[in-house]
Amino acid sequence: MAVEAVPENGSNGVAAPKDDRIVVARKLTKIYDSGEIEVRALRGVNLDVRKGEMVAVMGPSGCGKTTLLNCLSGIDEFNGGEVWIAGHRLSKMNDNEKTDFRALKMGFIFQNYNLLPVLKSVENVELPLLVRGDDPKESRRRAIAALEAVGLHEEANKKPAELSGGQQQRVSIARAS
Numbered sequence: 757m758a759v760e761a762v763p764e765n766g767s768n769g770v771a772a773p774k775d776d777r778i779v780v781a782r783k784l785t786k787i788y789d790s791g792e793i794e795v796r797a798l799r800g801v802n803l804d805v806r807k808g809e810m811v812a813v814m815g816p817s818g819c820g821k822t823t824l825l826n827c828l829s830g831i832d833e834f835n836g837g838e839v840w841i842a843g844h845r846l847s848k849m850n851d852n853e854k855t856d857f858r859a860l861k862m863g864f865i866f867q868n869y870n871l872l873p874v875l876k877s878v879e880n881v882e883l884p885l886l887v888r889g890d891d892p893k894e895s896r897r898r899a900i901a902a903l904e905a906v907g908l909h910e911e912a913n914k915k916p917a918e919l920s921g922g923q924q925q926r927v928s929i930a931r932a933s
């Protein structure tokens with residue numbers, strides 16, 4: 757997977773010598789077309805996020821925040837423009853490459869936490885590690901450490917339904933870490 761230099765906006769296509777941009781979007785466009793109505797959810801979004809930066813995407817319900825995050829993370833396809841994550845151009849990756857990239861490089865905390873109801877907290881946290889082929893014992897050790905870090909050591913054997921909303925959210929944070 758090639759890493760390419762991303763042209764800086766308005767600088768004659770010359771990338772900055774020390775490029776610490778982790779997320780770059782240019783003219784990102786997303787149109788939902790469900791037959792009768794066409795929703796232009798993203799209309800040419802430009803975005804630069806540098807390493808270590810904390811960014812909040814704010815706006816009223818329905819303005820396109822989830823769409824933007826889904827397109828930036830390669831969960832959803834976009835119709836126009838381009839996204840680079842750590843120098844990797846999303847439109848050049850196939851579905852499998854995007855899935856691997858997400859599993860190895862990205863952390864997600866979903867709005868509804870996306871915890872699997874039949875799994876205990878510790879199993880929910882270790883699942884992505886097992887899926888990517890990590891050693892089961894090491895995965896369990898790391899899952900418990902991640903739950904400890906969010907103050908949920910005692911809840912490791914509880915299933916999502918036995919946890920409060922905030923605790924479920926913290927399991928989700930532990931899984932993303």
Ligand SMILES: Nc1ncnc2c1ncn2[C@@H]1O[C@H](COP(=O)(O)OP(=O)(O)O)[C@@H](O)[C@H]1O
Pocket residue numbers: 788789790795797815816817818819820821822823824
């Ligand atoms: N799968 C979809 N099909 C059609 N329209 C959608 C779909 N998902 C979102 N939209 C529309 O796109 C717009 C942006 O939605 P969304 O990104 O979920 O907003 P936000 O996260 O800011 O609340 C809304 O008008 C929404 O109705």
Ligand SMILES: [Mg+2]
Pocket residue numbers: 821822823
């Ligand atoms: Mg949303």
